[in-house]
Amino acid sequence: MKLSKFLLGTASALALSGSLVVTDMAVAQEILVPSLVYRTGAYAPNGVPLANGIADYFALLNARDGGIGGVKIKVEECETGYKTPVGVECYEALKAKGAVAFSPFSTGITYQLIPKATQDKIPIFSMGYGRTSAADGSVFKWVFNFPTTYWSQASAVIKYFGDRAGGMDKLKGKKIVHIYHNSAYGKEANPTLEILAKKLGFNLTLLAVDHPGQEQKSTWLQVRRIKPDYIFMSGWGVMNQVAIKEAASINFPMENFLGNWWSGTESDTIPGGAGANGYTSTNFHSVGANFSALNDIKKYVYDAGNGAGKKERIGEVLYNRGIVNSVFVAEAIRVAQKKFGVKQVTGEQVRYGFENLNMDAARWKELGLGGFMGNVKVTCKDHEGGGGVVFIQKWDASGKKWDRVGSAKGYTPMRDVVRPLVEADAAAFAKENGITPRDCS
Amino acid sequence: MLYRETGQFKTSYSADQAIFPIFQDRMFILGWLIVAFIAVPLMASEYWFQIILIPFLVFSLATLGLNILVGYCGQISLGTGGFMAVGAFSAYKLATNVPELNIIFVILISGLITALVGILFGLPSLRIKGFYLAVATLAAQFFLIWMFNKFGWFVNYSPSGSIAIPPMEIFGVMVTSAKADPVARYYLALGFTVVLALLAKNLVRGPTGRAWMAIRDMDIAAEIIGIKPLATKLKAFAVSSFFIGVAGALYFSAWSGTAESDAFDINLSFNILFMVIIGGLGSVVGSFMGAAFIVLLPIFLTNLFVGELGFSALTAKHLEITIFGALIIFFLAVEPHGLARMWQVTKEKLRIWPFPH
Numbered sequence: 176m177k178l179s180k181f182l183l184g185t186a187s188a189l190a191l192s193g194s195l196v197v198t199d200m201a202v203a204q205e206i207l208v209p210s211l212v213y214r215t216g217a218y219a220p221n222g223v224p225l226a227n228g229i230a231d232y233f234a235l236l237n238a239r240d241g242g243i244g245g246v247k248i249k250v251e252e253c254e255t256g257y258k259t260p261v262g263v264e265c266y267e268a269l270k271a272k273g274a275v276a277f278s279p280f281s282t283g284i285t286y287q288l289i290p291k292a293t294q295d296k297i298p299i300f301s302m303g304y305g306r307t308s309a310a311d312g313s314v315f316k317w318v319f320n321f322p323t324t325y326w327s328q329a330s331a332v333i334k335y336f337g338d339r340a341g342g343m344d345k346l347k348g349k350k351i352v353h354i355y356h357n358s359a360y361g362k363e364a365n366p367t368l369e370i371l372a373k374k375l376g377f378n379l380t381l382l383a384v385d386h387p388g389q390e391q392k393s394t395w396l397q398v399r400r401i402k403p404d405y406i407f408m409s410g411w412g413v414m415n416q417v418a419i420k421e422a423a424s425i426n427f428p429m430e431n432f433l434g435n436w437w438s439g440t441e442s443d444t445i446p447g448g449a450g451a452n453g454y455t456s457t458n459f460h461s462v463g464a465n466f467s468a469l470n471d472i473k474k475y476v477y478d479a480g481n482g483a484g485k486k487e488r489i490g491e492v493l494y495n496r497g498i499v500n501s502v503f504v505a506e507a508i509r510v511a512q513k514k515f516g517v518k519q520v521t522g523e524q525v526r527y528g529f530e531n532l533n534m535d536a537a538r539w540k541e542l543g544l545g546g547f548m549g550n551v552k553v554t555c556k557d558h559e560g561g562g563g564v565v566f567i568q569k570w571d572a573s574g575k576k577w578d579r580v581g582s583a584k585g586y587t588p589m590r591d592v593v594r595p596l597v598e599a600d601a602a603a604f605a606k607e608n609g610i611t612p613r614d615c616s
Numbered sequence: 617m618l619y620r621e622t623g624q625f626k627t628s629y630s631a632d633q634a635i636f637p638i639f640q641d642r643m644f645i646l647g648w649l650i651v652a653f654i655a656v657p658l659m660a661s662e663y664w665f666q667i668i669l670i671p672f673l674v675f676s677l678a679t680l681g682l683n684i685l686v687g688y689c690g691q692i693s694l695g696t697g698g699f700m701a702v703g704a705f706s707a708y709k710l711a712t713n714v715p716e717l718n719i720i721f722v723i724l725i726s727g728l729i730t731a732l733v734g735i736l737f738g739l740p741s742l743r744i745k746g747f748y749l750a751v752a753t754l755a756a757q758f759f760l761i762w763m764f765n766k767f768g769w770f771v772n773y774s775p776s777g778s779i780a781i782p783p784m785e786i787f788g789v790m791v792t793s794a795k796a797d798p799v800a801r802y803y804l805a806l807g808f809t810v811v812l813a814l815l816a817k818n819l820v821r822g823p824t825g826r827a828w829m830a831i832r833d834m835d836i837a838a839e840i841i842g843i844k845p846l847a848t849k850l851k852a853f854a855v856s857s858f859f860i861g862v863a864g865a866l867y868f869s870a871w872s873g874t875a876e877s878d879a880f881d882i883n884l885s886f887n888i889l890f891m892v893i894i895g896g897l898g899s900v901v902g903s904f905m906g907a908a909f910i911v912l913l914p915i916f917l918t919n920l921f922v923g924e925l926g927f928s929a930l931t932a933k934h935l936e937i938t939i940f941g942a943l944i945i946f947f948l949a950v951e952p953h954g955l956a957r958m959w960q961v962t963k964e965k966l967r968i969w970p971f972p973h
Contacts, residue, residue, distance in 0.1 A: 214930040215937075253922075254929040259879060260671075263872070264915065267663045286778045286874050290794035306776070357765060359776035359876050366775045383765075386878065600775065607712060607782055608793065 205249045206242075206520060208233060208504060209269040211279050216256040217387040218412040220442040221493055225280055226252065227484035228497020231472050234483070236505060238475040243505055244512040246519060257412075259283040266291065275525045276300055276507065278500050282360035285318075290608070293317045297522035298529050300507075302500050303328075303436060303459060307363055310559035311601035312530065313612040319529045321503075321560025322459050322551045325363035325409070326596060327588030328435055331565035332457060333371050334586045335433070336405045347376035352403040354394060354410065354418060357383040361409045364435070367593060368407075374592070388414025395421040408434045415443035423450030430455060430569070439577070440492040444570045452572035455580065457565050460499050460548040462577045464490030468543030469498070492568075492577065495547075502542060503551075506532055530555060549585065555615035559597075562588045619966035635817060652806055657799045665798035667915060670871045673805040674863050676907040679891040680816055680900065681859025686889070687898035688820055689852035690832030691741050695753035696888045698760030699857050701880035702730045703864025705770050708779040711792075711869070712772055719784040719791055719869065723808065727862040733760075734857020741849050745835075757885055764877040778876040781869045792869045805870040808862055817900050819855065828852050829898070894947060895954050902956025909947075909955065914940055 210229050213222030233248045242248050251272070253265035262284030266277060276298045279285045285305030292299045299318045301309070307326045309318035323331075336351065337343040353368055355361030365381055372379035380401055382394050388410060395418075398406065406427065410418055415438045422432050430453045434443070439456020447454070464470070469489055477486045488494055507528030511520040514527060534551040549564035564585035568577040605612055619640050626632040636642045660669060678700060685691050706726035710717055717725075737756040741749050764770045764777075771777050783793040790796040791804045819825050827848045830838035839845055868875045887910060895906020914936055921932035951958045 212929065215933050252929040254918075254933040256933065260872070264667045267666050268919075271661070271663050282776070283778075283876065283878070286776065286780075286876070287872060290780065290873055294794040358878055359778045362777050363775060386881075604780075608780065609783055 204519065205247050206508060207249050207251060207269070207272055207274050208501075209265070209274040209277055210250050210252045211255050211262055211265050211277065211281070211284065212252050213255050213257040213280075215254060216258070218257040221412055221437070221440065222257065222280070224440070224442075224484065224488060224491050224493040225497040225500075227482075227488070228494040228499075229278075229501050230483040230497075231476055231489075232468075232498045232501035232505070234476045234481055235468070235472045238479065238481070239471060243508050244518055246512075248505070248508075255279075255281065255284065257281055257283075259287055263287050263291075270295060270297060275520060275522045276504055276529070278302065278504065280304070282306075282363070283358065286359055289315070289318055295522075296526070298507075298526040300500070300504060300529060302496075302503065304360065308597050308600035308604060310557065310597045311612075312553075312555050312558040313615045314601040314605045314610055315558060316613060317526060319553065319558045319560075321532075321553055321558060321563065322549065323563030323565065323588065324559055324593075324597075325435070326367040326593045327559065327562050327590075328457055328565055329364040329367040329407075330371060330589035330593055331586040332407055332433060332435075333368070333375065334589065335457075335565075335567055335581055336407075337375075338581060338586075339431075340404075343375060349377045349405065350380070350401055350403040351377050352380045352382060352398060352401060352406045354382045354384060354398075354406060354408045356388065356409055356411050356414055357385045360411065360437075364407075364409055367596065370592065370596070371589075384410070384414055384418075387412060389417055391417050391421050394418075395425060398422075398427070399425055404431060406432045408432070408438050410434060410438040410443075415440075416446040419444060419447040419451045419454055422454075423447055429453035433457065433567070436496075436565075439568060439570075441575070442493075444572070445575065447572075449572050451570055454570045455567055456570075458492065458568050458577075459563055459565060460495055461546065461566075462490060462492050462495055462568065466544050466547060469495075471543060499548065502544070503529075503532065503534075506534065506538075529553060530558075532560070555613075562590050562593075619963060619969075621967075635814075635821070649810070652810075657802065660802075662798050665802050666871075668912060670798070670802055670805050672908055672911050673802075673809045674867045674871050675888065675891060675911050676904045677809050677812060677866065678860050678863035678888050679895060679903040679907045680813060681856045681863060682888050683892045683895070683898065683900070683903045684816060684820070684828070684859065685852050685856035686892055687896075687902075688825060688832060689828040689849065689856075691738075691849060691852060692746065692750040693753040693856070694750050694882070694885050694889065695737060695756035695760070696860055697880040697882060697884035698757040699730050699734060699860040700864030700867060700884065701760055701764055701877055702733050702857075703727060703861030704868035704875050704880065705764055705779065705877075706730065706861070707865035707869055708781065708875075709770065709772075711782055711784060715782070719786060719804070722784070723862055723865040723869065726865040727858040730861020730864065731854040731858040734853045734860075735850050738850055738853030738857075741853065742846055754882075757882055761877050761880060776876070778874055779868070780874040784869075793873055801870045805866050808866060812859055812862065813900060813904075816859070820898075820900065824848075824851065832898075890944070893954065894944065896956025897954065899954070899956035901959060902954050905955035905959065913943065 212226035213219055230250050233250045236242055237247050255262040255265055262279055266288055278300045279288060282304050285301045288299055301320045303323055305320055307324040309315040309320050310324055337346050340346055368379055382397060384391055384394055408418055432454055434456035436457045444451040444454055476482050507525050508520055510531050511524040511528035515524050530553055532553045539545055539547055551560035553560045564587055566579055566585040567581040569580040571578055621638045624639055636645060682696050685693050703726045706729045707722050710722045710725060740752040771779050781792045783790055783795045789800055791800045827843045830843050831848050835845055891906035891910045894909050896902030917936040917939055918932055921927040921935055
């Protein structure tokens with residue numbers, strides 16, 4: 176054996192790794208926005224459009240406006256593969272480089288980062304995922320989960336089902352099944368659904384699907400036995416398309432099958448072909464590329480050859496969600512710059528920006544995204560930004576597009592039910608971890 | 617020239633039975649301990665603690681535990697992830713329900729609970745062997761993870777099923793949760809790893825270890841010379857599970873701070889088995905080498921490609937997966953007995969150096 180070569184290799188490897196973790200703080204006049212992405216692994220079909228949307232919006236700001244407030248934004252991607260330990264590694268590496276805010280795009284990673292980021296004074300922006308009780312800003316000072324949460328969503332979904340049944344009182348005795356990804360993410364909606372089932376008198380069945388969700392035969396056998404009136408699904412990745420195909424194969428009426436906002440994207444429905452026609456899902460923003468900001472992305476970013484993905488995929492559900500995420504981060508940076516009068520903001524200042532975001536219809540319009548989504552007003556107490564509006568979208572398999580259905584104004588969550596749950600859970604967390612809630616009055 | 621035991625005469629039985637009879641080996645270990653206890657905490661950054669050092673220690677301990685079972689006693693197990701979960705969830709239940717209990721005892725009791733579970737799942741080993749036993753332990757893996765996922769009692773009925781370690785102190789120094797200094801968490805992991813590694817080294821060179829190896833090499837012959845298979849095998853399961861349980865408790869308390877049952881899935885079991893195989897079956901130092909290889913190499917490759925060479929995150933990931941796989945094949949082709957054997961060959965060469973033979 177060539178031992179000497181092996182030793183030499185090891186020695187040089189060690190020498191190299193020693194030089195790796197030199198903390199090069201972000202170079203002056205550049206704000207580092209980390210992007211935890213998963214372009215590989217079981218969830219890549221979802222991760223790719225998200226990552227592209229995130230990158231493209233900042234590329235637009237850099238190309239069109241010269242960054243934010245005259246400072247360029249540097250987006251640094253870190254590949255997590257949707258794996259929690261790798262996500263934490265990304266966090267530590269990017270934190271050392273001076274990242275100002277993290278959006279993990281994984282509930283598992285979010286749970287890991289909440290205590291760490293709180294300690295490191297870096298805001299976590301988990302947009303519509305992660306820990307629901309982080310909506311209580313008095314306990315979770317550094318975590319933001321606006322525009323809405325899983326619990327709010329679940330209550331809005333029940334409202335929509337009530338709407339379809341012809342009134343909330345008609346839900347009594349109806350059978351509703353929740354099919355969920357058997358992980359921290361998928362389970363989030365369960366307690367709210369259970370409480371609503373008790374309150375409104377519908378029969379709820381919870382069916383778990385294990386990661387990654389390719390095997391669902393037994394789940395759908397149970398669905399056939401139960402014969403539910405409505406199915407709600409909290410799925411992710413390959414689980415969604417398998418479920419849609421299974422539902423089609425048992426001839427379940429698609430308009431009564433509703434996915435949450437992570438279970439309604441093109442890569443979920445297109446594999447189902449014509450069978451997926453009529454499948455519905457929730458969303459909290461618009462789809463399609465018919466917005467001037469998105470046209471600007473085509474013009475300034477893609478025509479210059481700097482696009483992260485393919486031009487024709489602009490406007491897909493998860494691409495637009497990546498855009499929304501970047502819009503909120505960019506706006507938080509803008510608010511922070513204005514408040515503190517600096518260009519190079521820190522994580523602590525961006526936290527202030529998040530907490531004082533007020534995105535009304537006029538502001539969305541200014542950004543070239545008029546009517547893109549509901550208003551969001553974050554306060555010290557309410558990190559959910561008012562609870563948001565949940566839209567329902569329906570898949571049109573022949574046109575390969577989503578149409579909005581149900582109430583044109585969307586469905587608002589039952590804040591009276593959800594908010595006490597949020598505050599109770601946050602209080603329990605505060606007690607377990609020795610946190611004194613801050614005064615938000 | 618430097619590494620040669622010539623002239624080191626043993627004048628007493630205790631010197632002859634010392635754990636490291638050769639002077640250079642003693643110095644070598646002492647050197648590593650000084651580095652680990654003094655030099656590293658002075659120099660390492662938070663990134664090093666959180667991403668490299670603490671996981672390395674935790675996985676070394678788990679690998680050591682599995683190595684006792686697979687490498688020394690010859691019983692294949694694929695339930696490591698499940699047993700680590702037992703350690704982690706026990707630590708959580710103890711830490712939240714008995715808050716006055718010191719974290720050291722929390723971790724030790726978690727290890728003991730895991731040992732009991734290990735004995736339970738080790739019972740089939742008395743009748744089944746080899747691959748069949750692997751399948752039986754696989755059942756443990758799936759059953760345990762299912763159990764922690766299914767019953768809310770284990771997670772104190774948290775809606776997401778994820779658990780978080782409360783802040784805990786040793787002599788007034790915070791050692792767990794994100795509030796604790798990474799150095800303190802490092803010392804917690806290091807303390808347990810060093811003490812247990814010492815224990816393992818002494819166990820495997822004493823009568824217990826010899827009985828294990830006899831069972832491993834030929835169980836019928838071992839039985840004929842008077843070794844009880846029942847007691848010996850179950851002892852191996854108990855000790856191995858204790859180590860793995862402590863590693864699981866440290867994974868949760870000293871390293872990640874939060875966990876969910878998914879973190880301990882079958883992939884973790886395979887990873888730790890790979891650490892054992894690459895490090896070298898039946899070797900204490902090999903456990904550390906194997907853990908270092910599997911834990912550190914992907915991080916090193918990512919840093920090299922993204923940080924130094926400026927590749928995109930995606931390309932780097934693909935390259936990393938490819939190179940990682942190729943290196944595993946390379947190392948096992950060059951030295952099928954693992955890194956520990958390589959280290960042994962190095963020592964033998966050093967002994968006769970500068971002569972080749």
